[in-house]
Amino acid sequence: AKTRANIAAGIDSIFSGYSAIDDDFYEEIEEILIMGDIGINATNAILEDLKQKVKEQHIKDPSQCKELLINSIREQMRVGEVAYRFEQEKSVVLVIGVNGVGKTTSVGKLAGKLKDQGKKVILAAADTFRAAAGEQLTEWANRAGVEIIGGSEGADPASVVYDAVCAAKARHADVLLCDTAGRLHNKKNLMEELRKINRIIDREYPDAFRETLVVLDGTTGQNALEQARQFKEVCDITGIILTKLDGTAKGGIAVAIQSELGIPVKYIGVGESIEDLQKFDADEFVNALFHQESND
Amino acid sequence: MAFESLSDKLQNVFKNLRGKGRLSEADVKASLKEVKMALLEADVSFKVVKQFIKSVEERAIGADVMNSLTPGQQVVKIVHEELISLMGSETTELKLKNPSDVTVLMMMGLQGAGKTTTAAKLAGKLKSKGRKVLLVACDVYRPAAIKQLQVNGEKQGVEVFTMGENQKPVNIAKGAYEYARKNNFNVVILDTAGRLHVDEDMMEELQQIKENLHVDQALLTVDAMTGQDAVNVATVFNDKIGIDGVILTKLDGDTRGGAALSVKAVTGKPILYIGMGEKLSDLEQFYPDRMASRILGMGDVLTLIEKA
Numbered sequence: 001a002k003t004r005a006n007i008a009a010g011i012d013s014i015f016s017g018y019s020a021i022d023d024d025f026y027e028e029i030e031e032i033l034i035m036g037d038i039g040i041n042a043t044n045a046i047l048e049d050l051k052q053k054v055k056e057q058h059i060k061d062p063s064q065c066k067e068l069l070i071n072s073i074r075e076q077m078r079v080g081e082v083a084y085r086f087e088q089e090k091s092v093v094l095v096i097g098v099n100g101v102g103k104t105t106s107v108g109k110l111a112g113k114l115k116d117q118g119k120k121v122i123l124a125a126a127d128t129f130r131a132a133a134g135e136q137l138t139e140w141a142n143r144a145g146v147e148i149i150g151g152s153e154g155a156d157p158a159s160v161v162y163d164a165v166c167a168a169k170a171r172h173a174d175v176l177l178c179d180t181a182g183r184l185h186n187k188k189n190l191m192e193e194l195r196k197i198n199r200i201i202d203r204e205y206p207d208a209f210r211e212t213l214v215v216l217d218g219t220t221g222q223n224a225l226e227q228a229r230q231f232k233e234v235c236d237i238t239g240i241i242l243t244k245l246d247g248t249a250k251g252g253i254a255v256a257i258q259s260e261l262g263i264p265v266k267y268i269g270v271g272e273s274i275e276d277l278q279k280f281d282a283d284e285f286v287n288a289l290f291h292q293e294s295n296d
Numbered sequence: 297m298a299f300e301s302l303s304d305k306l307q308n309v310f311k312n313l314r315g316k317g318r319l320s321e322a323d324v325k326a327s328l329k330e331v332k333m334a335l336l337e338a339d340v341s342f343k344v345v346k347q348f349i350k351s352v353e354e355r356a357i358g359a360d361v362m363n364s365l366t367p368g369q370q371v372v373k374i375v376h377e378e379l380i381s382l383m384g385s386e387t388t389e390l391k392l393k394n395p396s397d398v399t400v401l402m403m404m405g406l407q408g409a410g411k412t413t414t415a416a417k418l419a420g421k422l423k424s425k426g427r428k429v430l431l432v433a434c435d436v437y438r439p440a441a442i443k444q445l446q447v448n449g450e451k452q453g454v455e456v457f458t459m460g461e462n463q464k465p466v467n468i469a470k471g472a473y474e475y476a477r478k479n480n481f482n483v484v485i486l487d488t489a490g491r492l493h494v495d496e497d498m499m500e501e502l503q504q505i506k507e508n509l510h511v512d513q514a515l516l517t518v519d520a521m522t523g524q525d526a527v528n529v530a531t532v533f534n535d536k537i538g539i540d541g542v543i544l545t546k547l548d549g550d551t552r553g554g555a556a557l558s559v560k561a562v563t564g565k566p567i568l569y570i571g572m573g574e575k576l577s578d579l580e581q582f583y584p585d586r587m588a589s590r591i592l593g594m595g596d597v598l599t600l601i602e603k604a
């Protein structure tokens with residue numbers, strides 16, 4: 001993992017052009033934050049906080065703003081201790097999100113991770129809607145070397161989850177990972193379907209530890225906040241998987257989400273292979289926000 | 297919702313603006329500040345917004361205010377007009393060759409943008425216009441990508457050409473083209489794998505297809521929810537591969553879709569269609585004026601202005 005020295009270096013390269021803390025300086029920071037998809041509100045909050053501290057502490061040199069800015073962003077993201085208890089308990093992990101964000105892939109990667117820890121993992125293919133969703137997850141089950149409970153196209157997803165819960169209990173699985181169909185958060189009936197799935201798990205497997213992860217595409221802009229908000233309405237979201245951070249998108253919306261909704265980012269997706277899932281590291285994330293392409 | 301608060305804010309700006317006649321610099325600056333925020337909230341690229349606001353400001357300062365409008369509304373009217381003109385004033389049709397010839401369309405874009413689904417939607421649309429369409433499975437990477445295309449092709453009653461997962465996409469594309477010629481297909485749609493614009497090898501794969509095959513229309517599929525990165529993606533695809541048209545997906549959500557403006561601004565290429573759902577019939581014509589209103593998020597204000 002990267003160290004705090006690396007973070008400083010990332011920000012240094014941006015600040016080197018300024019000799020005084022003036023409007024241009026603040027504008028540059030604003031630009032970087034907005035271009036990182038942090039959004040206007042969170043950006044303003046961070047800038048206000050920075051300006052306040054600069055004033056209070058009588059800071060004159062831009063380079064001294066470095067630590068303040070880092071802390072300010074980290075302050076925005078503070079959501080308490082991030083727990084991964086589901087890895088230790090008998091648990092059911094429900095993976096939800098809008099279309100194409102990387103749910104199925106993330107389920108496959110998580111399965112691989114847990115399997116490596118020696119866990120007995122079962123996958124539930126509860127996306128019975130998308131063409132070949134079951135086949136896709138089956139391929140991931142093979143890659144991870146875990147079992148899968150499937151349903152045919154058009155089957156009731158809740159009944160697949162029911163079957164999978166029964167299988168998980170009967171076979172003494174450690175973790176049941178449920179892949180679900182992509183659904184836009186503004187589709188009432190699809191969100192209702194999630195409620196139904198939740199009820200089934202609660203009813204059939206009350207002593208299981210529950211983890212509900214919403215997958216957000218790191219390339220997504222401000223809409224991701226609305227996604228998280230709406231999914232939180234129907235599910236008890238316990239964490240976020242932020243995918244596709246191997247590109248040039250910064251995933252800054254995660255700052256706003258953590259700040260406004262208090263949901264922690266638990267994992268990040270950094271590629272399409274089974275090992276491309278990492279636990280979230282706030283320092284590294286903040287550093288990457290300030291990393292700019294050299295051809296810019 | 298962001299939509300309402302913007303209108304509220306604008307109402308406040310309007311309230312504080314006085315006097316008719318010509319727009320003063322103060323009028324313009326005050327309302328453009330809100331517009332700038334609205335565009336950024338809608339995920340329009342920061343740089344595009346800056347440029348856009350600058351040019352609107354130039355046009356708006358000193359402009360006449362129509363009798364029925366407040367100065368703030370007049371500014372919004374100008375903003376709206378400029379947005380539409382930036383977005384492409386008219387709808388653009390997908391260009392197809394004469395039916396006696398084979399038109400090759402290539403889908404391309406980031407992972408999960410909606411290429412495969414859109415390829416099937418397009419196939420159905422063109423089939424209903426009397427074309428004989430061949431869908432081609434050039435994604436040899438994503439698990440069950442071929443199967444996904446086959447299932448969708450079957451739903452559309454469109455044949456799917458595949459050579460399995462062990463051939464290079466460029467060879468599959470060439471094979472498909474030959475097959476299409478021999479069997480009287482006149483549209484070939486290549487479904488390629490999702491790729492990051494910074495993935496050199498994968499970008500080269502698309503270049504190879506273009507070098508070995510006459511691709512008539514390379515279509516960039518863009519998720520309407522894309523944030524600030526949309527400009528990077530569009531710029532690199534345009535520079536390295538060349539974009540002929542853009543398809544915006546997942547607009548059935550509640551995103552404002554500022555990526556549409558960013559992509560158009562940096563590539564100058566037309567947006568042809570919008571994806572409005574997961575069903576294979578959910579592909580619609582793109583209307584620049586509707587998109588402009590959506591991005592601005594000021595439906596009510598705009599209705600007022602249109603009546604003026």
Ligand SMILES: Nc1nc2c(ncn2[C@@H]2O[C@H](COP(=O)(O)OP(=O)(O)OP(=O)(O)O)[C@@H](O)[C@H]2O)c(=O)[nH]1
Nearest residue numbers: 099100101102103104105182244269270271407408
């Ligand atoms: N570069 C990159 N690609 C990813 C990552 N995670 C997923 N993908 C790709 O994104 C695309 C969509 O992933 P899926 O796992 O099918 O997404 P999904 O959310 O299950 O999609 P639906 O079920 O259709 O809603 C695939 O091409 C994946 O390989 C990531 O972290 N980085």
Ligand SMILES: Nc1nc2c(ncn2[C@@H]2O[C@H](COP(=O)(O)OP(=O)(O)OP(=O)(O)O)[C@@H](O)[C@H]2O)c(=O)[nH]1
Nearest residue numbers: 099100407408409410411412413490546571572573
């Ligand atoms: N709501 C909605 N969903 C869409 C739309 N277009 C595509 N999708 C969904 O988005 C997800 C990804 O679509 P795909 O067609 O698999 O995307 P892709 O670009 O081929 O993905 P890769 O091949 O993995 O890069 C699927 O769940 C589709 O059903 C749309 O216009 N609206």
Ligand SMILES: [Mg+2]
Nearest residue numbers: 103104127133
């Ligand atoms: Mg899936």
Ligand SMILES: [Mg+2]
Nearest residue numbers: 411412435441
């Ligand atoms: Mg595809």
